[in-house]
Amino acid sequence: MNNRILSGRETGALTRGYVKTLRIAVPQKPGFKAFVNATSHKVSGYCIDIFEAAAKKLPRVLHYKFVVVDGSYDELVCNVSLGIYDAVVGDITITAERAVDVDFTMPYTESGVSLLVLTENDSKPAIEWVFLKPLTTELWLALMGGFFFTGLVVWTIEWPRNPEYQGSSLRQCSTALYFSFSTLTFSHGQIIRSPLSKIVVVIWCFVVLVIVQSYTASLSSILTAKRLRPSVTDLEQLRSNGDYIGYQSGSFVQSVLKKRGFNVNRLNAYTNKTEYAEALRKGSKNGGVSAIVDEIPYITSFLSDPKYHNEFQMVNRIYKTPGLGFVFPKESQLVHDLSVAILELTFGAEGSQIEEKWLGKATPLPSYGMPNTDAAPLTLQSFSGLFIITVCISALMLLISIAKSVHAKYTEVRDSYMQSSEGDGGSEGHGGSGPLQNGTGNGSMADQPHHEARNEHPQGVNGIRESPGDVEPNDSVPEPAILIEMNTR
Structure with missing residues (x-):
């Protein structure tokens, strides 16, 4: 285990300080440096800024110095319980096993374990419906x-x-x-x-x-x-298929997978985002993995990268944890004081500003479990x-149109019937004598040939003679000029 001691710092209110200068261990992470970035010159990251901001809210001055440690997180926690270090500041997940030997502050971020999988590229049939x-x-x-x-x-x-x-x-x-x-x-x-x-x-x-x-x-x-659509939706599916699974190096996730019955030979450790992406793209059959099992903050950080958010997907939270916290020995007075300071920090604007600085703008939490990929039809x-x-x-x-058509037909038939009735009534009313005028439709005698009457009465009827101008060359008389008076005997 390699240790590098950095310069000490003092924070807190200008009152009576804590007596001891704390030696705080900081894990050296090869990847996900947005959380903790420890170098030979300085330490930085989201977790470091949260700790320093909370330490400034303490009622007394806190004297401390950071020690960069290259080791697993479980080793760091164990060293605190043994008194080698006074605290651990980093992205340490609060678990029941770790809480047996040390005390944790209030978690400063939510957490949990989820699956990171490759988005499935469905084989498309020749014809799509x-x-x-x-x-x-x-x-x-x-x-x-x-x-x-x-x-x-x-x-x-x-x-x-x-x-x-x-x-x-x-x-x-x-x-x-x-x-x-x-x-x-x-x-x-x-x-x-x-x-x-x-x-x-x-x-x-x-x-x-x-x-x-x-x-x-x-x-x-x-x-x-x-x-x-994700390629994998369930952890049991991975175990039954005998697929390879990846996890973050040094994370407690390995012990969780062992307890779930996964063969240790099927577990591969990775350190950064690039290794995550390459392993998932290869798949289990080509030397990679079918899924990455990691804590939600790291998966969220991975998916926030524009290079990966369209190609990969987080599904199915399989394990719930309280979150990330700072490690102190049992019965340390700083646990309570820092927990109160963390509560003030997370509920204020400063905590959100630190998170946005290192992890980007807050995004809505995904819906855990199998995603609804089949939208219900209308x-x-x-x-x-x-x-x-x-x-x-x-x-x-339609009924109005039919009614109008029926009414129009009825009106037409009624008018035709009334005209026919008026014509028949006019013939019977004259009783067989009366003036008849051709073309008016006022008597049946209009259909009688006029030249027959002229032949029978050459001198006209009842002494009425026709003028020569009334006779046409074909020996017929124009209809408007004929007026015949019929006498019945």
């Missing part, structure tokens, strides 16, 4: 039925008066279906005239708009979830209200 997944089968059928029903209603309303919907049966059917399905892209144009049809189309276009927007959002969710029940509204309004417009 993923575009059908956003909607259930019932909703697809209801949507198709809505298109056909809307086309039928529009055709029924427009057919009597719109030439676009007339012609052969094939032309009528194609026009109605084209108009109905073109509402999907709002390219139907102006081929409707009736206000009733326009009401039907406006309501149906609103339904289509809502469904299209929901479909787009659901499809995007499905494609994103599929792209982010169901018919979700849009049942819209379908009920459009069906009711379309049916109402």
Whole structure:
């Protein structure tokens, strides 16, 4: 074990200080230097800044000096219990085994053990039908039925008066279906005239708009979830498959995996982010690992790197720990004082500023367990209200159109019947005598040949003679000039 003593420091309020100058061990880490970066000249990092900020809040001056130690974390904790060092400042995880021999301060960050895995690259079939997944089968059928029903209603309303919907049966059917399905892209144009049809189309276009927007959002969710599907989701899956597993060198995670029944020969230790990425990319079959088991703060730091956050994923917290804390001997007075100072620090703005300085901006904690990679499709029940509204309004417009057509037909038949009745009544009212005028439809005698009457009465009827100007060359008399008075005997 190599030790390097750095210059001492004094912190705390300007009152009576702690009597002893503390020798504080700092672990030398080959990787994840954002937490602890110990060199021959100085120590720095997130854990160091948290300790120094908390020490400044102590009621008395704290005298200490850092000692850089190259060894495992369990060895450092053991050396504190043996009195070799007065404390350990670093990213030391609070565990039950370690707490037997030493005391820990209040944790200054949350922790836990999780899996870091490679994002799965699904083998894609030759033909993809993923575009059908956003909607259930019932909703697809209801949507198709809505298109056909809307086309039928529009055709029924427009057919009597719109030439676009007339012609052969094939032309009528194609026009109605084209108009109905073109509402999907709002390219139907102006081929409707009736206000009733326009009401039907406006309501149906609103339904289509809502469904299209929901479909787009659901499809995007499905494609994103599929792209982010993890290759491994469970620790037991790794053990049953006999896969290799990685962990951070010097971490207590190795003992956790041993207790879970993993063969020590299947465990590989790694020290930094680059080794993590290379091992996961290779996989168990090519000299790498199928997953990295590490504490959540380190995995979060790994995923915060833009080089890795799209390629790797954290899933399934398998072990919960209180967090990271500072190590002191049993019954040390500094444990209580520093714990109070850490509480003040973490609940204030200074703690957040230190975290952002070294670890970046805080990100939302992931949802542990198997991620939901299969987005639920949209169901018919979700849009049942819209379908009920459009069906009711379309049916109402159709009934109004049919009622108007029936009323118009009834009015036409009634007027024709009244004209026919008035004509028959006029013939019977004259009783067989009266003036008849050709072309007026006021008597059946208008159909009688006029030249026969002229031949039988050359001198005219009852002494009335026709003027020569009234006779046409074909020996007929113009109809407006004929006025015959019939006498019945």
